[in-house]
Amino acid sequence: MVEFWTFVLGLSVLLYILLDGFDLGVGMLFPFAPGESERRRMLASISPVWDGNETWLVVSAATLFGAFPTVFSIVLSAFYLPLFLMLAGLILRGVAFEFRYKATYSRPIWDAGFVAGSYIAAFVQGAAVGAIVQGLPVENGIFTGGPMGWASPFSLLCGLGLCIGYAMIGACWIAGKTEGSPRAFAFRVLPGLMGALLAFLVIVFVWSAVIQLPVLHRWLERPLLLLCPLIGFLAFAGLVQAVRRRSDRFLFLGAMTIFASAFAALAGSFLPYMLPFSLTIWDAASPQASLEFLFWGAGLFVLPLTVGYTLVVYFVFRGKTLDEGYH
Numbered sequence: 001m002v003e004f005w006t007f008v009l010g011l012s013v014l015l016y017i018l019l020d021g022f023d024l025g026v027g028m029l030f031p032f033a034p035g036e037s038e039r040r041r042m043l044a045s046i047s048p049v050w051d052g053n054e055t056w057l058v059v060s061a062a063t064l065f066g067a068f069p070t071v072f073s074i075v076l077s078a079f080y081l082p083l084f085l086m087l088a089g090l091i092l093r094g095v096a097f098e099f100r101y102k103a104t105y106s107r108p109i110w111d112a113g114f115v116a117g118s119y120i121a122a123f124v125q126g127a128a129v130g131a132i133v134q135g136l137p138v139e140n141g142i143f144t145g146g147p148m149g150w151a152s153p154f155s156l157l158c159g160l161g162l163c164i165g166y167a168m169i170g171a172c173w174i175a176g177k178t179e180g181s182p183r184a185f186a187f188r189v190l191p192g193l194m195g196a197l198l199a200f201l202v203i204v205f206v207w208s209a210v211i212q213l214p215v216l217h218r219w220l221e222r223p224l225l226l227l228c229p230l231i232g233f234l235a236f237a238g239l240v241q242a243v244r245r246r247s248d249r250f251l252f253l254g255a256m257t258i259f260a261s262a263f264a265a266l267a268g269s270f271l272p273y274m275l276p277f278s279l280t281i282w283d284a285a286s287p288q289a290s291l292e293f294l295f296w297g298a299g300l301f302v303l304p305l306t307v308g309y310t311l312v313v314y315f316v317f318r319g320k321t322l323d324e325g326y327h
Helices: 002-032 036-046 055-067 069-078 080-099 107-134 153-177 181-210 214-221 223-245 251-270 288-316
Strands: 273-275
Touching: 002 036, 002 055, 002 107, 002 153, 002 181, 002 251, 002 288, 036 153, 036 181, 055 069, 055 288, 069 080, 069 273, 080 107, 107 153, 153 181, 153 251, 181 214, 181 223, 214 223, 214 251, 223 251
Parallel strands: none
Antiparallel strands: none
């Protein structure tokens, strides 16, 4: 049961990063679009799926709460303020998304809310990952740090890096889902975003080596982890070729592969710890009876239904978005 719920948590976090990541990226690129027509088509490309994408954030939080309550309490204590800002940003973003279609004079206000919510959510997620990688002060399963202990230069850099990554995968989505000027806009910004992401990865690796992050020691102990950056590099090279040829066939898939390889490298560096290197998955897990109870409900029904719903929605709304309407 512990291994099963660890897998569920990893899968739900990965799906959230991949799916909500691109629509947050669209929100971050939104103010740079050439005009209102392009903005409408960008929003139309994510309107059938954006709310379903955020379901995986709920699944991740619910899995933490039910299966790994100790980690849930530590994460909530460590990131109370940034998580509050992230949820406020997601709420503002969702409201602004709906209201801008009906608004006339107040549309710039809702546009600003949509953009701000996208940046806040992406930055907080990246900063939280950076703080966890750097290490949280935990004693006997209790967070012992202060309310701003998460805000180190390294974690803030990770927040900026995830914003760049989300913007890149958002541009790949726009290029693959639209035609005409939005597609041209996506291909125009992709080289700069890809260059910025590559620079971020180099900087964060050098910084990690300088401050001697404990996570890096796992790479010496587990050489197979080197396959993850190798796969990511090959996907990045394929992305470069696709941008050069203006081919959008595998553009989004390549960006997803980069994110998935980075996630696999991070997960492989952590395991069997959930919080490096203070709490293992077995230390953090709920009692066996609780895990089994969750399995017969959420494990057998809720998770498969959520996966099925996601697959159906993406199948129904496959192909190019050719109109500016709201679905």
